Amino acid sequence: MLLQRVITALVLAPLVVLAIFKLPHLYFAIIWGIVMLIAAWEWTNLAEVKTMLGKCLFLLAMLIPMVLLQFWTQLLEVLTQLSDWPEIRTYSGLIELLVVPPVMFWLYVMFKIRRAGADLLDIKMGIGKKLFIGGFVLVSAWLFLSRLIILEEPAMTLFFFVLIWSADIGAYFAGKKFGKTKLAIEISPGKTLEGLYGALVASVVIGLVFTLSFGFSAMSVSDFLMLSVITVLVSVYGDLFFSAAKRIRGVKDSGTILPGHGGLLDRLDSVIAAVPVFYAGVWFIRWMYS
Numbered sequence: 001m002l003l004q005r006v007i008t009a010l011v012l013a014p015l016v017v018l019a020i021f022k023l024p025h026l027y028f029a030i031i032w033g034i035v036m037l038i039a040a041w042e043w044t045n046l047a048e049v050k051t052m053l054g055k056c057l058f059l060l061a062m063l064i065p066m067v068l069l070q071f072w073t074q075l076l077e078v079l080t081q082l083s084d085w086p087e088i089r090t091y092s093g094l095i096e097l098l099v100v101p102p103v104m105f106w107l108y109v110m111f112k113i114r115r116a117g118a119d120l121l122d123i124k125m126g127i128g129k130k131l132f133i134g135g136f137v138l139v140s141a142w143l144f145l146s147r148l149i150i151l152e153e154p155a156m157t158l159f160f161f162v163l164i165w166s167a168d169i170g171a172y173f174a175g176k177k178f179g180k181t182k183l184a185i186e187i188s189p190g191k192t193l194e195g196l197y198g199a200l201v202a203s204v205v206i207g208l209v210f211t212l213s214f215g216f217s218a219m220s221v222s223d224f225l226m227l228s229v230i231t232v233l234v235s236v237y238g239d240l241f242f243s244a245a246k247r248i249r250g251v252k253d254s255g256t257i258l259p260g261h262g263g264l265l266d267r268l269d270s271v272i273a274a275v276p277v278f279y280a281g282v283w284f285i286r287w288m289y290s
Contacts, residue, residue, distance in 0.1 A: 016161055021154045026074065029146040033066055036142040039264045042254040046245045046265075047130035062135050069095075069143055073150065095147065096283055101175075102140035102276035108119020109273075110237040113184060113244070120244050121186060126242070130245075138243065141272040144279040152282060159210045160231075160278050162268050166206045167199035167232040172196020183236075188243040196236055203232040220289060227281035231274045242266075 019028055040062050044055040149157045175195030185189040207228035211221040242265055255263020
């Protein structure tokens with residue numbers, strides 16, 4: 001299993017790097033959108049949608065806002081190239097407000113898991129509500145990763161992925177070596193508090209390497225380190241959120257598309273939760289120092 005995970009990661013990581021640095025923004029958004037739609041298909045299984053029609057309608061319901069938001073984003077990018085207005089050239093304003101609901105949602109999830117624990121697994125929720133939550137978090141993840149690569153240098157998007165990957169590796173090895181205290185045993189028995197600390201330490205190390213490599217000022221270094229820690233913390237609880245959804249459904253993995261990893265949701269759960277938080281943090285730091 002571990003060997004399969006390593007091989008899959010070694011194949012996927014270079015593809016992600018190539019997509020970040022080589023693909024035009026539109027193509028990146030399209031490919032990332034396809035990935036999110038596949039993840040949405042997996043979510044329909046977790047939401048217990050049993051008919052093909054119901055699953056297809058859910059994907060259509062996701063695709064419509066994605067197309068509209070992409071059109072809006074492309075329009076703003078054209079205006080960026082044609083306009084001398086710095087406020088258009090930098091950020092659009094209204095789109096940035098859309099990051100608030102997903103950030104608040106994931107912060108709520110984090111505190112809910114900490115407080116509810118096993119009680120979270122007893123929550124009864126209708127299919128419609130499950131689909132709304134799934135669509136909301138997946139469209140948000142698609143939008144703000146697509147926005148991040150447009151409004152920042154590709155290195156910032158790469159930093160985000162390396163941050164999540166490094167935290168995952170740090171949590172794995174710290175948990176293996178020192179793990180004793182369970183983080184949320186009813187939801188994910190393998191996760192430990194020591195593993196969480198390993199992930200946070202990894203986030204600080206990667207944040208330092210990134211900011212010092214690009215010559216950030218002392219103040220912005222501290223801000224990015226704080227953002228790195230918060231992003232990784234939310235990513236861990238995003239992982240637990242999807243683990244809870246799988247446990248409620250009674251399945252181990254969301255799918256089988258990735259050898260050794262399961263489904264796309266199994267691999268991207270941390271990324272999906274962390275993207276809006278990271279994007280909001282980058283936007284806020286840029287705004288403070290602009």
